[in-house]
Amino acid sequence: MPAPPGAWRAVWLLTRLRLQLLLNVSGRGLAFNRGGKSRPATPGKKRGRWLLGALLLLPMLFSSGNIARHNLLNMHCLLDQVAVCQAKGSMNAGERVLAPVIAHLIEQPFSTALAGALTLQLALLWLVSVLLPLGMGELSKPDWYLEWLVTLPVEKSNLLWARVLERTLVNPLGLLVLWPCTTMIAWYSGQGWFSPLSGLLACLLLLALAAMLRTLVDTGLRLSLSPAQLGNLQALLSVAGLFPMYMGMSFGMGTGGFAHAWAAAMPAWSAWTPPGLLVSLLNAKGAAAALPAALLLAQCLCLMLLGMALLRRQLRHGVVGAGQREASRKPFPAAPPTGKWHASIGTVIQRRELTLLLRDRNFLVQTLLLPLLILGGQAVFSGQARDLHELLSSPALLASTGFFLGTYVLMMSAFQTLNKEGGALWLLYTFPVSVEQALRQKAQLWAALALLYPLILFGAALAWQDAWRWEMAGLMLLALAGIPLYSLIAVALGVFASDPLATEATSKIRPACTYLYLLLTGLYITALAAGSLAQQLAFVVLTAALAVALWQKARDEIPYLLDPAASPPARVSASDGLIAAMLFFTLQTLALLLLKGKVAEPLAQVAIAFGGAGALTYALVRLVYWRSRTAGVPRIAQGRQPWRWGVAGACAAALFGIGYAALLPPASSPLMHINGNGLWLLALGVLAAPLCEEFIFRGLLQGGLRRSLPAWQAITVAAALFAIVHPPAAMLPAFALGLCAGIAYERSGSLLAPMLVHAGYNAALLAYQLQG
Template sequence: MNGPLPVGNARAAWLLARLRLRRLLNMATLSMRRKRSGGSGGGRVATAGKRRGRWILPIVMALAMVFAFSFQARQILINLHCELAPESACGGHATAHERDRAALADLGEAPFSPALQRALAMELWLLWLVALLVPLGSREMAQPDWDLEWLVTLPVRRKGLLWARVAERTVTNATGWLVLFPATVMIGWTAGLRWTLPAAALAISLALLALAATVRTLADTGLRLSLPPSQLRNLQAAISVASMPLIYVVIALSTGGGMVMDWARAWPAWTLWTPPGLAGQLLDARSLPAALGPGVLLALQTALLLWAGIALLSRQLSAGVVAASSRETARTQRPPAAAWAMPGTPLQRRELRLLARDRTFLVQSLVVPLVIIGSQLFFTGRMDAMARVGTDGAALASIAFGLGSYVLLLSAFQTINTEGQALWMLYTFPGTLERMLLEKARLWALLALVYPAAVFAVGIAWAPALDAGLLARIALVALGIPIFALIAVALGVWASDPLAHEAGARIRPTYVYLYSIFAGMYGFALYTDTWTHRLAVVVLLAALALALWQKARDHLPYLLDPSAAPPPRVSAADGMVAALLFFAVQAIAVTVLHRGEGAPALTDLALALAIGGAATWALVRFVYWRVGTAGVPRFLHGPVVPAVLSGAAWALPAIAAAALYMLAMRHFGIALPQPDGAIALPVLLAIACVAAPLSEEFIFRGLLFGGLRRSLSAAPAVLASAALFAVVHPPVSMVPVFVLGVCAALAYGRKGGLLAPVVTHAVYNAAIITLQS
């Protein structure tokens, strides 16, 4: 044989898996290496790498997801034990926390019951199917380029190449690791494993993921060789739809009750001798002799199934990797529809045509949301919500908004991703990319409103009467869909990697999880009946949409450059992050300072405010100094005396508005908070007139208002920053605080430094304390 000799199977597997992992690592560290090299070269000096600092959010989201899946696995164990073992110690407890502790103690004392072992086999089977179908459905099987076509040209024997492909897919199956590893860890920990738990959970997860990788490779290889791309796209859409119910069956196990628990009771015992069942038995083995039988059987079954899978793969590829059916066949094309047949701008009509042609995208955007919501209701035992759509406005609004938000997640969120390698063409159009993305956001917002409109139409038809509560929730959903269309497109800019060769790698799942968190926050506004809570959520998420869009707009010119990013500048997103950090540090400080029972004293609250403000200011200024951010707000900008006089003058209308508000509240008999004497008046004045103005003006005027001014004119920026400033205060003081926010923003806009709004805030607080005292 001419050419280089083939390498061994083990080395080939190691090299190809290492190649994939190295590629992922290079994508994460390219900008750091470029920075260390100083950007030297013949061309321009590169700006800071766009991925510098972007590791923080993925790590935070990954930890949050691992925690969520671990908690879900723990809750599944508790629910299965309590449902399948009526004689257990689950009953007779006052709180759910006490029940959970008793159930875990009961599970740790003795081996799991046969019924629980069968139910755990069902859980692990479901998780294994999720680890198989989600990667299979998300991978673009119909793409023209197939990596196996060039992998077979490497100096590797056929079987060695196949073993390497299975090994690589085992290691890089992020979905599989996320669902299987926390579940195995939680089962083993509950069963009493301690020092041996990490190794046992890792070995079991590797075995199950290797089997999933083998079946996945068999499936996509056989399908590529036997089906044309048109049928592959249809099949991929069906696989993506089929994987959704499996996820919600697992979620239903963590919520307890319903038909899923009946399935767990009736799960056949023979599945205990399959790999997922043996994995559960091995984790429950309370001694080494008890672990030998399941461990040996699991190892033998895994080895036998892997060997059979590789043999079938070799047979599949015996005729080569290029089949006649792997290319698109000729078919009759319909004449294009007339331009007037579709409404909207030319770009929106183009988007609609692409949606009609791409069956996978069409199913994912318009069918999968129905499957997701239907699965949530069906498998969690909440189908009665459909029967209550005429009487339960919260359930009706939740279903309506859920459908709309999922449509946006699977469409607007994919705006950059769907362009793929052709994204560069949008830069040649006679218009800005920002305007084109906004056109797409409006289009998807309108399409996403179709489902909520249909749901509300059904609910109104069944409702005995159209009350104010239902009208308010309809308005909230109608307002929330455009907000989330903007959030989805903005997050999609950050989440997309248009230069990735594989379609599945073009979306970072971190941002999908972040979008889901925001949607959950808006769902709270639909369920609560307190108008102040609704107002706070809407204002917060609307401001967040503006901040995210501003940050995404800054990065639009750099999407096709893998290492460059815009120069760092203060943005509205910085203000949002600083505000969240400010309140988080305050909460931690209150927890540390307040050690007794009851509500914390005013002294603790005031000291926590000072600590939160100082910590936030120091951290934000350090980060700005470290990365060289431009536009950092300055305390002094010009002469001191005019700034002080201007700040005091702007405080007068805010004080007058607060005095009228207090008189109105007293007239209507509404009590306002009063100083309780728990803190000395000089200390209260020092904190209210020095610490609070310095920290809050830096965040809400310097960062938030200053950042919004980059994207909005003066009036909208003033109103938006003042509204956000108001909703983070107690509801009874929202109105006067909003006026204070307007006056402080005007003072900052006039003088350009923080001294003027700090004086406005300090004089206002001093006057209010004096009036209340």
């Protein structure tokens, strides 16, 4: 029998085991094993998810870093009474005003007031790294991870050190809130590009203390409270963690609020706590860093050893708590009786969803209470609660606030509709309705509940107004129209984000999909504040198409939900068209930046960038389709009489376009005036645009929508999306062109037909303009 592993090897093995478990259930595609064969199946669901996470990681880090930067600069402006930015705050002062302020801040050590404020901020964010993982983690989970770990041939102290170590390394929320803050402290202390590394090391010290406290708290609670009490406590902790989070992030917002008053009143002894010593260490230069470094390491070591002694005392009688086992012997409490109102609402599935919401207090608090706490916390901690009249005087801000309330309710409810099924997910497949219908009914229910908050807010705002304002009413309607669409988006993303069969509570929701939902929500809020009605309506159309596309992908995934190794066969979908369109316009923008100054003629720059971006997008999409053996890829040469339908569609579209241009004054004409070599314009309008745009909008978008919608709906939606990428004055003729091209593609089944329609339309309009 082999000897038990040594202390360090045991800690490493247990930490590696925990990391491997988390990587397996979160779909990262990494492994520590050196061999073995996987089960043969269709392409795994986890393939490619690392790419989505990587794409979303950069804006997340940028956003967190920007918040941490303004937190530090705003505290410097207010507490150090910097005259040029004290009145407005750092966010409204402008980069030109802040440049000399930043240069002076880097050259000089932090003032006592600023160091105390940063100490308070680090302490608050450290508290967030303890409370929110407890409130969102495995506290109320029936199975306790530690119960089976103690059966391993490892000493208890090694086991506990391994548990603390893995919680130090695997705390993504703590890393997200603490690392940008410590990095910015190091940056403005003059450490330059070494700041991320020193900030990470400082962050890990605080995360180690957070891991020890978190382990002490959840171990003690597990041993003393019943499962029902743990569930209630978890709901309370999820709410309690919001207050230090918003207070810690509020230093960069506004110029008032009691958070700044607390920061200014920090006592001198706070500089000798671990957060205070950490600020002193990051801000020190040369030999001056020796004393805070020695004191910080000594304090951390003492606190960790003290925490380990308390942990061993907690577990002196084993890991089975009397409260847990005695509670399991008691009969399960009967469900509270429901009134007649509950029996008369919606469908059976919707009533079942309401029952689950009423029974799960944690779910109820996170769904209906957290949105109000988040919005109220932002107003209170930023000092803007006294300026509520600004909410009523700004239609865009009012509409955005109502939309935020509704979509946050959806993120905590509709987004997790599969996750809440848990191990009983298979029951959905036994209902007398399809799983797709069940999910659609859930989306309708959550959309109705999410509309309650914005309706109350908008009703109160309209009642408070002295006179009717059409602008405000229009923005309110756009905000309300977006909530049902985002309910579909949330349920569809929840199909990909949720893993209800996962054994770890933290792995039941994939963070990348959550951040994607938040990003899409932010884009809609930006559109509400854009100020242009055309842009706002265009974004509503784009959101509707996105909802249909994501629902289509989710519907393909539904038959494979219970098999974690299988996925649906690859087929062209509307989401492919949306991704290709975004890629095409992004590459076009990058190409224009690269060609600036290298090609003298502007029209040549546009033509080269357009053609190059289109060719690269086409090549990348076809490469992905070839590797995944995708079915339904659009073809150019095949079809039924493409020349006939192409010529007929070109004539109809050209007649409409020329008639529309003739009715407009010359200054408002949507046509591009020829300034330079007309050959470049001819190549752009007659060759590049038909080839690139028809492949994306007709081949991918319309072809993908056709799987879920009737022909006229798919043609109309694709034409509307094609129109909104054009200037406002050209939207109507572009929409007509899209309809003609879509009909030609539907009738012929070949991409050649819409390409001929597009080329003929552009050629006719160019000829019309050349003749004056």
